[in-house]
Amino acid sequence: MAGRKQSRGVCVFCSKEMTKGGLSRHLKSCTARQAANAAADAAGPGKPETIFHLQIQDRYTSDFWLHLEMRGSAPLRTLDRYLRTIWLECCGHLSRFSFGGWDGDEIAMSRQLGQAVEVGDELTHIYDFGTSSETLVKAVATRTGKPLTKHPITLMARNQIPEVTCQECGKPAAWLCIECIYEYDKPGWLCQKHGKRHPHDDYGELMPVVNSPRLGMCGYVGPADPPY
Numbered sequence: 001m002a003g004r005k006q007s008r009g010v011c012v013f014c015s016k017e018m019t020k021g022g023l024s025r026h027l028k029s030c031t032a033r034q035a036a037n038a039a040a041d042a043a044g045p046g047k048p049e050t051i052f053h054l055q056i057q058d059r060y061t062s063d064f065w066l067h068l069e070m071r072g073s074a075p076l077r078t079l080d081r082y083l084r085t086i087w088l089e090c091c092g093h094l095s096r097f098s099f100g101g102w103d104g105d106e107i108a109m110s111r112q113l114g115q116a117v118e119v120g121d122e123l124t125h126i127y128d129f130g131t132s133s134e135t136l137v138k139a140v141a142t143r144t145g146k147p148l149t150k151h152p153i154t155l156m157a158r159n160q161i162p163e164v165t166c167q168e169c170g171k172p173a174a175w176l177c178i179e180c181i182y183e184y185d186k187p188g189w190l191c192q193k194h195g196k197r198h199p200h201d202d203y204g205e206l207m208p209v210v211n212s213p214r215l216g217m218c219g220y221v222g223p224a225d226p227p228y
């Protein structure tokens with residue numbers, strides 16, 4: 001998925017559309033976000049605590065990214081589950097967190113986020129030790145206050161699904177053919193119409209295009225929706 005313009009996403013607080021880097025800066029000063037935080041601090045349940053702004057991206061396909069807010073008291077397992085649900089889960093593979101990827105020491109899933117990272121740190125999450133998905137988790141900021149919801153994680157922005165076009169006709173793609181990629185060195189993207197009459201099935205059925213960096217890996221078919 002290289003060679004296209006940077007993917008964009010929408011701030012959940014004010015609906016402005018920006019790139020990943022733009023949102024990273026914007027979320028620090030978004031007045032609608034500040035108002036939501038102030039309202040949570042005034043009326044929300046629970047005690048104030050350190051809450052982290054995490055910028056998350058696929059290691060190899062930077063078109064796929066998330067801006068999350070996560071309680072410092074929540075264990076890394078919470079983030080692992082979130083990433084599995086929104087992006088990764090195909091068949092229950094093992095996963096791990098570390099600093100520095102495969103070479104780094106594993107960090108226990110039971111470790112609280114606030115005990116594991118400081119602002120500026122970057123964790124690597126690896127899902128599936130065979131056909132691996134690697135996700136970079138950067139702590140870009142913290143705030144002290146009450147969480148916005150009863151959940152440990154809040155989705156603040158995610159990339160819009162990258163625009164991919166049919167290799168036959170240039171219309172928006174709805175399907176991916178793995179056989180085209182591996183056997184014919186083609187992009188593999190197909191629109192609804194050309195997906196219907198596509199002749200390949202040696203690599204299984206065509207895969208629906210979903211908003212996840214794991215699309216096309218280990219039979220991943222989505223749905224790539226957040227858990228809450």
Ligand SMILES: [Zn+2]
Pocket residue numbers: 011012013014015016026027030031032033
């Ligand atoms: Zn905003």
Ligand SMILES: [Zn+2]
Pocket residue numbers: 090091092093128218219
């Ligand atoms: Zn799998």
Ligand SMILES: [Zn+2]
Pocket residue numbers: 166167168169170171190191192193194195
């Ligand atoms: Zn087509």
Ligand SMILES: [Zn+2]
Pocket residue numbers: 177178179180181188198200
């Ligand atoms: Zn094909």
